[in-house]
Amino acid sequence: MAKLIRIFILTLMVISVNSCSSRGDFCLFGYTDSEFPDYDKKYWRSVVKNRAKASKSDLEKCNQETENTRLIMVNIFTELCSSGHISQENLPNAIAIQHNYLENRFRSRPKNLIGTTDQIFLRLLGENIENKPLNADILHKACARFIPQNNTFYHYQGIGPDTLFFEFFNKYHFEQCMRRNNFELITPTKTERWCKGVMW
Numbered sequence: 001m002a003k004l005i006r007i008f009i010l011t012l013m014v015i016s017v018n019s020c021s022s023r024g025d026f027c028l029f030g031y032t033d034s035e036f037p038d039y040d041k042k043y044w045r046s047v048v049k050n051r052a053k054a055s056k057s058d059l060e061k062c063n064q065e066t067e068n069t070r071l072i073m074v075n076i077f078t079e080l081c082s083s084g085h086i087s088q089e090n091l092p093n094a095i096a097i098q099h100n101y102l103e104n105r106f107r108s109r110p111k112n113l114i115g116t117t118d119q120i121f122l123r124l125l126g127e128n129i130e131n132k133p134l135n136a137d138i139l140h141k142a143c144a145r146f147i148p149q150n151n152t153f154y155h156y157q158g159i160g161p162d163t164l165f166f167e168f169f170n171k172y173h174f175e176q177c178m179r180r181n182n183f184e185l186i187t188p189t190k191t192e193r194w195c196k197g198v199m200w
Helices: 002-018 056-083 092-103 117-125 137-141 164-180
Strands: 031-037 045-046 184-185 189-194
Touching: 002 117, 031 184, 056 117, 056 164, 092 117, 092 164, 117 137, 164 184
Parallel strands: none
Antiparallel strands: 031 189, 045 184
């Protein structure tokens, strides 16, 4: 009987040593492997140049284009805040942003895209939903992020150069630029081993 107990314990030890998780846990009942996207190691790869990774200059080119587009958007909001209108110089850029980004962003809320380009961007600036009358107080606070009040830029949780809106806007334009230049975003996978429980 003691011999059987020793064999059983020895068998459990062998199973434990030979089956541990990626975290170093001993797995008495075996393990299972799961694959996850490894977002920390994602990269851009050319679809035409032998599937090579994007170079530093490729990335810099799209970073610069994205920054230029961001500055155009800031200029548009600054014009709206100072005069209530987008200048003729910036109107083609605003229309391009409207068709290329806003129509995609507000696909599920088409009422936000009703009216002139001025009205659409004012609604966006004032965080107005579904074409309701613009709130002057919200617009005033939002504009304080673009035009200083008493030589101070005020931080209001609306549309501003440091808000999530611009983060998504920049990401969208950077990805569009990379794809236009024949790159695809690759997200490798990683495998993690997990201990099985009694009921697995």
